[in-house]
Amino acid sequence: xxxxxxxxxxxxxxxxxxxxxxxxxxxxxxxxxxxxxxxxxxxxxxxxxxxxxxxxxxxxxxxxxxxxxxxxxxxxxxxxxxxxxxxxxxxxxxxxxxxxxxxxxxxxxxxxxxxxxxxxxxxxxxxxxxxxxxxxxxxxxxxxxxxxxxxxxxxxxxxxxxxxxxxxxxxxxxxxxxxxxxxxxxxxxxxxxxxxxxxxxxxxxxxxxxxxxxxxxxxxxxxxxxxxxxxxxxxxxxxxxxxxxxxxxxxxxxxxxxxxxx
Numbered sequence: 001x002x003x004x005x006x007x008x009x010x011x012x013x014x015x016x017x018x019x020x021x022x023x024x025x026x027x028x029x030x031x032x033x034x035x036x037x038x039x040x041x042x043x044x045x046x047x048x049x050x051x052x053x054x055x056x057x058x059x060x061x062x063x064x065x066x067x068x069x070x071x072x073x074x075x076x077x078x079x080x081x082x083x084x085x086x087x088x089x090x091x092x093x094x095x096x097x098x099x100x101x102x103x104x105x106x107x108x109x110x111x112x113x114x115x116x117x118x119x120x121x122x123x124x125x126x127x128x129x130x131x132x133x134x135x136x137x138x139x140x141x142x143x144x145x146x147x148x149x150x151x152x153x154x155x156x157x158x159x160x161x162x163x164x165x166x167x168x169x170x171x172x173x174x175x176x177x178x179x180x181x182x183x184x185x186x187x188x189x190x191x192x193x194x195x196x197x198x199x200x201x202x203x204x205x206x207x208x209x210x211x212x213x214x215x216x217x218x219x220x221x222x223x224x225x226x227x228x229x230x231x232x233x234x235x236x237x238x239x240x241x242x243x244x245x246x247x248x249x250x251x252x253x254x255x256x257x258x259x260x261x262x
Contacts, residue, residue, distance in 0.1 A: 028164040032157050036135075036172070039154060043259070044112035044135060044172040045095055045251065047088055048188045049119025049179030049210075051145065053081030055089070084180050084211060085122045091177065091244045092126030092134075098252050100132055107259050109174065110135060114165075115156065116145045119179045124150035137165050166191055174259060175206040175251055178238075180214040196237050197230075206254045207238035208247055215240075 014020055036042075054062070059082035063075035092111050099109040111127040113120035115136030127134035128150045136151035138158050147156050159165040169176075170192060178189050189209070195201050209215050224230045241247035 025161060025164060028159055028161055029167070032137075032168055035154070035157075039133070040108070041110055041133075041135060041155065042172065043107050043109045043174045044169075045099075045109050045255075046112045046169050046173040046176040047092060047119060047123035047179065048114070048176065048181060048185050049084065049088060049122075050081065050181035050185060051114075051116045051118040051120060052182075053085040053118040053122070054078055055085050055122070056082040058082075081118075081180075084119065087210070087244050088119045088122035088177075088179050089126040089129075091247055092123040093130045094126075094244070094248050095251055096127040096130035096132035096134070098248075100130070102256070102260060104260060109255060109259075110155075112137065112169070112172065113151075114138065114184075115147045115151060115158075117148055119181065121148035121150060124148055128152075137168055139165055170195055170201065173205060174203070175255060176208070177241075177247060177251070178207065178209045178215075180211050186218075193234075193237050197234055204258050206251065206258075208241050208250055209238050210241050210247055212240040212242055 008014055015023065056079075059075070059078040062078055063072075066072045066075040095109070096111055110133050111123050112135040113123045115124075115138030120136070124134045124136060125148075133152040133155060134150070135155045136147055136157065138145060138147045138156065139162060140158055140160055147158070157168075166188070169188065173192075176192055178185060189207075192205070192207060196205060196207065221230065221235050225232045225235055239250060241250055
């Protein structure tokens with residue numbers, strides 16, 4: 001048995017204790033930074049959205065087996081969500097193909113998600129189907145959100161701290177597409193809009209809110225402007241897109257004009 005006490009950086013009791021929290025936080029900055037640099041990931045197109053949606057094939061299979069009223073209601077919701085899943089998948093596939101065709105020195109746009117299921121899975125899946133890389137910034141949760149199988153393995157990350165995960169979304173993101181989602185998606189949308197509004201992002205970022213029929217039921221930012229809690233021009237910090245074609249056109253035109261020489 002060794003007579004020497006463990007070195008601090010090899011002492012699990014210390015590293016997992018409250019005193020080492022700053023070290024753990026710093027690790028969630030430095031390790032992703034080193035790995036992203038190694039794979040030359042500098043520009044991302046971030047997809048946000050619900051983790052609860054499933055692809056159309058799976059949703060149809062669940063609907064076919066639904067017999068009780070509760071099961072039929074769930075199947076109906078899944079089928080509505082499947083439309084968004086397939087749109088995210090198609091948009092990611094097309095934007096990945098475009099990014100590979102328009103790659104130039106200093107800029108290569110890569111799809112990035114939160115690494116889980118639903119819209120995140122759809123976007124990683126579309127990028128893989130296009131033959132491209134994609135990033136997954138997963139978060140460890142009590143109910144164990146598993147990384148989806150479509151993330152490029154070398155670009156799959158696991159975070160403990162939500163705020164460090166958000167940092168990487170904002171730090172590399174040149175455009176963000178917000179699909180229908182719940183609390184987490186709203187949190188991510190408002191985080192980005194606040195950073196844009198307060199000029200905390202030292203770059204230009206395009207924010208596309210997909211499916212206005214969904215989001216206008218959830219958000220009424222015009223009311224905030226009318227009540228004076230935001231400025232009238234703050235409503236224009238993002239753009240709506242109703243179809244894959246519209247989102248694709250807005251993304252490619254904006255990225256081309258802001259970041260590519262062509």
